[in-house]
Amino acid sequence: MEPVLQVRGLHAAYRRTKVLDHVTFDVMPGTLTAIIGPNGAGKSTLLKTMLDLHPRLGGEVRFFGTAYRNAKLKVGYVPQRGSVDWDFPTDALDVVLMGLYGRIGWFRRPGRRHRELALEALDKMGMADFAKRQISELSGGQQQRVFLARALVQDADLYLLDEPLAGVDAATERAIMEMLKTLRAAGKTVMVVHHDLQTVEDYFDHVLMLNRTVIAHGPTTEIFTQDTIARTYGGWLRRKERVTG
Amino acid sequence: MFKQRISKSTGRAFALLAAMLMLAACGSGAGGGAEGGAGSAGADGSGADGAIRVVTTIAQIAEPISVIGGGRVQVTSLMGPGVDPHLYQASQSDIRKLGSADIIFCNGLHLEANMLRAFEEIGKSRPVLAVGEAIAEDRLLTDETGAVDPHVWFDIDLWKEALGAAVEELKKLSPDDAEFFEANKRDYFAKMDELKEEAVRKMASVPEKRRVLVTAHDAFGYFGRMLGLEVVGLQGLSTEDEIGLSDIERTIGLLVERRVPAVFVESSINPKSIEAVIEGAKERGLNVRLGGELFSDAMGGAGTEEGTYLGMFRHNVDTIYEALTGEE
Amino acid sequence: MMGLSHNALWVLASMLMLGTAAGLAGCFAYWKRQSLMSDALAHAALPGVVIGFAILGFKSLPVMLLGAAASALLGAWAVTAIRAHNRVKEDTAMGIILSVFFGLGIMLLTMVNRMPGGGQSGLDGFIFGQAAAMVRQDMRTMTAVAAVVLLVVLISFKEWKLYLFDPAFARGIGLSGRLMEAAYLTLLVVIIVIGIQAVGVILMAALLIIPAVSARYWTNAFGTMLALSALFGGGAGVAGTYVSTLGDGWPTGPFIVIAAAGIFLLSLVFGTRKGLFVKAMQRRAQMRRLKPQAVRRDPLAEGEALP
Numbered sequence: 001m002e003p004v005l006q007v008r009g010l011h012a013a014y015r016r017t018k019v020l021d022h023v024t025f026d027v028m029p030g031t032l033t034a035i036i037g038p039n040g041a042g043k044s045t046l047l048k049t050m051l052d053l054h055p056r057l058g059g060e061v062r063f064f065g066t067a068y069r070n071a072k073l074k075v076g077y078v079p080q081r082g083s084v085d086w087d088f089p090t091d092a093l094d095v096v097l098m099g100l101y102g103r104i105g106w107f108r109r110p111g112r113r114h115r116e117l118a119l120e121a122l123d124k125m126g127m128a129d130f131a132k133r134q135i136s137e138l139s140g141g142q143q144q145r146v147f148l149a150r151a152l153v154q155d156a157d158l159y160l161l162d163e164p165l166a167g168v169d170a171a172t173e174r175a176i177m178e179m180l181k182t183l184r185a186a187g188k189t190v191m192v193v194h195h196d197l198q199t200v201e202d203y204f205d206h207v208l209m210l211n212r213t214v215i216a217h218g219p220t221t222e223i224f225t226q227d228t229i230a231r232t233y234g235g236w237l238r239r240k241e242r243v244t245g
Numbered sequence: 246m247f248k249q250r251i252s253k254s255t256g257r258a259f260a261l262l263a264a265m266l267m268l269a270a271c272g273s274g275a276g277g278g279a280e281g282g283a284g285s286a287g288a289d290g291s292g293a294d295g296a297i298r299v300v301t302t303i304a305q306i307a308e309p310i311s312v313i314g315g316g317r318v319q320v321t322s323l324m325g326p327g328v329d330p331h332l333y334q335a336s337q338s339d340i341r342k343l344g345s346a347d348i349i350f351c352n353g354l355h356l357e358a359n360m361l362r363a364f365e366e367i368g369k370s371r372p373v374l375a376v377g378e379a380i381a382e383d384r385l386l387t388d389e390t391g392a393v394d395p396h397v398w399f400d401i402d403l404w405k406e407a408l409g410a411a412v413e414e415l416k417k418l419s420p421d422d423a424e425f426f427e428a429n430k431r432d433y434f435a436k437m438d439e440l441k442e443e444a445v446r447k448m449a450s451v452p453e454k455r456r457v458l459v460t461a462h463d464a465f466g467y468f469g470r471m472l473g474l475e476v477v478g479l480q481g482l483s484t485e486d487e488i489g490l491s492d493i494e495r496t497i498g499l500l501v502e503r504r505v506p507a508v509f510v511e512s513s514i515n516p517k518s519i520e521a522v523i524e525g526a527k528e529r530g531l532n533v534r535l536g537g538e539l540f541s542d543a544m545g546g547a548g549t550e551e552g553t554y555l556g557m558f559r560h561n562v563d564t565i566y567e568a569l570t571g572e573e
Numbered sequence: 574m575m576g577l578s579h580n581a582l583w584v585l586a587s588m589l590m591l592g593t594a595a596g597l598a599g600c601f602a603y604w605k606r607q608s609l610m611s612d613a614l615a616h617a618a619l620p621g622v623v624i625g626f627a628i629l630g631f632k633s634l635p636v637m638l639l640g641a642a643a644s645a646l647l648g649a650w651a652v653t654a655i656r657a658h659n660r661v662k663e664d665t666a667m668g669i670i671l672s673v674f675f676g677l678g679i680m681l682l683t684m685v686n687r688m689p690g691g692g693q694s695g696l697d698g699f700i701f702g703q704a705a706a707m708v709r710q711d712m713r714t715m716t717a718v719a720a721v722v723l724l725v726v727l728i729s730f731k732e733w734k735l736y737l738f739d740p741a742f743a744r745g746i747g748l749s750g751r752l753m754e755a756a757y758l759t760l761l762v763v764i765i766v767i768g769i770q771a772v773g774v775i776l777m778a779a780l781l782i783i784p785a786v787s788a789r790y791w792t793n794a795f796g797t798m799l800a801l802s803a804l805f806g807g808g809a810g811v812a813g814t815y816v817s818t819l820g821d822g823w824p825t826g827p828f829i830v831i832a833a834a835g836i837f838l839l840s841l842v843f844g845t846r847k848g849l850f851v852k853a854m855q856r857r858a859q860m861r862r863l864k865p866q867a868v869r870r871d872p873l874a875e876g877e878a879l880p
Binding site for chain 1: 604606728729731732734735737738739741742744745746747748789792793794795797798
Binding site: 487488489490491492493494497515516517518520521524525528529 | 578579580581584632695697698701702703705706707708709770773814817818820821822823824825826827
C-alpha cells in the first residue's frame with residue numbers, strides 16, 4: 001500500500017520562532033490519526049504548511065504521490081472554526097455549497113444537483129433542518145457540523161481537520177466522531193488536530209505526537225504511552241495552568 | 246469683491262492688522278516723503294559711487310523707474326515675474342537688500358499685505374514711499390466693503406501720478422540730476438499717453454455689447470474703468486471653498502446672456518471649473534473661448550517685451566482686443 | 574426649478590454611477606474588515622496627484638490620475654509591509670499610512686504653490702472635491718467604471734462570497750487568494766482615483782463605507798447586501814446632487830455624504846434586520862409572550878426575588 005501522505009524534513013516558522021523542525025512521517029490509507037502536542041507545538045501550522053497556506057522553509061510534502069496542487073480534489077480541509085467570521089450573511093446550505101465550487105467551476109452558478117448534494121451532506125451531519133438558517137444563528141457545535149458537511153461534500157480521500165471538537169457539545173462530538181469513523185470504514189484517511197488527551201485512545205487508531213518535531217508516530221495502542229506523552233509535553237503539563245485558553 | 250489672497254488659515258484678522266501697519270509704515274495720504282523713515286532723504290552719502298540704490302517691491306515700479314532714472318539709478322525689484330504680491334513674504338536676503346537701499350518704493354494700498362513687518366522695521370532707518378498712496382483718494386476704486394483696489398498701475402493716468410511722486414523722491418536724493426530725471430520722465434510719460442490712446446481706440450472699436458472682461462482675477466478694475474470695459478468677476482469660481490453647481494450655472498448664465506466670446510483666466514483658477522463652464526455654455530449654444538493669459542499682479546520675464554511696463558500693458562490690451570473681436 | 578441644467582444632469586449621472594460603484598466595492602471592503610483601507614488609500618493618493626503635476630509643470634489629468642493610482646498602491650503596499658514586519662495591528666498601520674501620505678501631499682502642495690503654472694488651483698479639487706464641475710466626459714468615465722465593477726461582481730459572485738468568508742478554504746480548493754486580492758485592490762484603487770476628482774480625497778471614504786454599512790441593516794444575504802449597497806450609494810449620489818442644486822453656492826460633494834449619512838440613520842433605526850426599531854418590536858413581542866406568567870404575580874411585590 002502506498003502512503004496517502006508523505007512528509008519529509010518539513011520546516012516552518014511563525015514570525016521568528018521555528019515551529020516545525022525536521023518533521024517527517026508517512027500516513028497510510030484508511031487510518032484515523034490524531035495529531036497532538038502542547039500549544040505552540042505546530043499542529044495547526046503543520047496542516048497549513050502542508051496545504052500551502054503557510055510558507056514552507058524546507059522539506060517536501062507528497063499527497064497521493066504528487067504535489068498538493070495536483071491532488072487538491074482529493075484533499076478535504078476543515079479549518080478551525082475560529083478562523084472564519086460567522087457573522088457573514090449567508091446560510092448553512094450556502095456554506096456547504098462552497099465545498100463544491102471547485103467542481104462547479106468558475107463563473108458558473110450552482111445547479112440543482114449541487115444543491116441536492118449539499119443538502120445530503122448536511123443531512124449526514126444532522127443539520128438538514130438548518131439548511132436555510134443564518135450561520136450567525138448557529139451554535140458552536142452546529143457550526144462545526146456545517147464545516148464538516150462542507151468537507152464531506154467534497155468527497156475527498158484524505159481529510160484534514162483542525163480542532164473539530166474544540167468547544168462543541170457532547171452530542172456534536174459524538175456525531176462528528178461517528179462520521180469520521182464512517183469515513184474510515186469507507187477507506188478514507190482522516191487526520192485530526194486534537195486537543196483532548198483523554199479521548200485519544202477511544203477515538204483514534206493512530207497518533208502523531210508533535211512538539212516542533214515528531215516525537216512519536218504510529219498505532220495508538222503501541223506508541224501512546226506515559227513515556228511518549230511525557231516527552232511530547234515535557235514540563236508543559238505542569239505549566240498547563242499558566243497557559244491561557 | 247477684492248479677494249484678500251492671503252493663505253487660508255491666517256485670514257481676515259491678519260489683513261486688518263496688516264492694513265493698519267501698512268498705512269503707518271508706508272506713509273499716508275498725498276504727497277511724497279517717507280514719514281516712517283529716519284527724517285528725510287539723504288541717509289548715507291547716496292551719491293557716493295554715483296547711482297542711487299533703489300529697491301522696489303513690484304516690477305511695475307522698478308522697470309519704469311529704471312528707464313526714467315537711467316544710469317543714475319540702480320534698481321532692484323524684490324518680486325519677480327509670476328509672484329503674487331498679496332502673498333509674498335520677505336526673505337532674509339530681501340531684508341538685506343532693503344537695508345542697503347537708498348530709497349524704497351512700494352505700491353502701498355495694501356497690495357504687499359505680508360510685508361508690513363518688514364517695512365515697519367526698515368522704515369526706521371531707510372526712506373520708504375508708497376507710490377500708490379500718492380494718488381488722490383477720490384480717484385481710487387473701492388469695493389462694497391470699502392476696501393481699496395490696489396492695482397492702480399492699470400490706470401495709466403493714476404500710474405503717472407504714482408511714478409511722478411517717486412521721481413520727486415529721486416530728485417530730492419540727487420538734486421544735480423533733477424533735470425535729467427525730469428526730461429526722462431517727460432519722455433516716458435509721453436509714451437504712456439501714446440499707449441493709453443492706442444488702448445482706448447482699440448477698445449472703442451469693439452462692439453459695445455462685447456466690451457465685457459470676464460475674469461477670475463480682481464486686478465482689472467482700473468483697467469476696465471479706463472478703457473470702458475465692464476469687468477465681471479467669475480464669482481465663486483475662484484474662492485477657496487468648494488464650488489457649487491449654482492456658481493457654475495450662474496457664470497454660464499452671465500456669459501450666455503451677454504454672448505461673451507471669451508473669458509480670461511490665468512492658472513490661479515481651477516481649470517476643471519472653467520471646463521465645466523465652457524461645456525455648459527456650449528450646450529446653450531455659446532462657444533466661449535479661453536481668451537489667453539493676462540498679466541494681473543505681475544509682469545513678464547525680465548528682458549522680454551512683457552517684462553516692461555508698457556509691454557505688459559500692451560500685451561493685455563491686445564490679448565483682450567483679439568479675443569473680444571474674434572469669431573464666436 | 575425642476576428643470577435641471579446640462580451641468581446638473583452631468584453631475585447627477587456621474588454621481589449616480591460613482592455611488593453605485595463605490596457601494597459595490599465598499600461591500601467587499603466591509604467584509605474584508607478593511608473599511609478603513611478605503612480611507613487610507615484615498616488619502617494616500619494625494620501626493621501622487623501633486624507629484625504628477627510637479628513633474629510635468631502643467632496640469633495633465635491622465636498623469637495626475639496615474640500618479641494618484643501609483644501613490645495609493647504604494648500606500649497599500651506600505652500597510653502590508655508594516656504589518657508583516659511588526660506587531661502593529663491592521664487599523665493602526667492604515668492610520669499611519671493615511672496620515673503620513675496625506676501630510677506628505679499637503680507639504681508637497683505648499684511647495685508646488687511657488688511654481689509657475691498655478692500651484693494650488695486645480696489641485697485643491699482633489700482634496701475637497703469638485704463634483705459640481707463634472708462634464709460629459711466624466712459621466713462617461715464613471716459609467717464605464719460602474720459597468721466594469723458590476724460585471725466583475727456578477728461574473729464571479731460566488732468566488733467573491735467564498736473569498737470574503739473563508740479565504741483559507743478558498744485557497745484550499747484552488748481559488749487564488751492573490752488573484753482575488755489583486756482584483757479587489759484594483760477595483761478599489763480605480764474607483765478611488767476616478768472618484769477623488771469628484772468628491773475629493775477626504776470624502777471618498779464616506780461613499781465607500783456608508784452605503785455598505787447601511788445595507789447590513791436590511792438583509793442577511795450577501796447578494797442582497799451588495800445590491801442594496803449599490804442602490805444606497807447611487808441614491809446618495811443622486812439625492813445629494815439634487816439638493817445641492819437648490820441652494821446658492823452649495824457644494825455637491827458634502828451633500829452627497831450627508832445624504833448617505835441620512836440613509837445610514839434610517840437604516841440604523843428602521844432596518845428590517847438588526848435595525849433599532851425592529852429590535853425594539855421584537856423585544857416587545859417577546860415580553861408579551863412572557864406576560865401571562867407575570868400577571869399571576871402580586872403586582873405589589875415588585876421587589877421580590879424570583880423563587
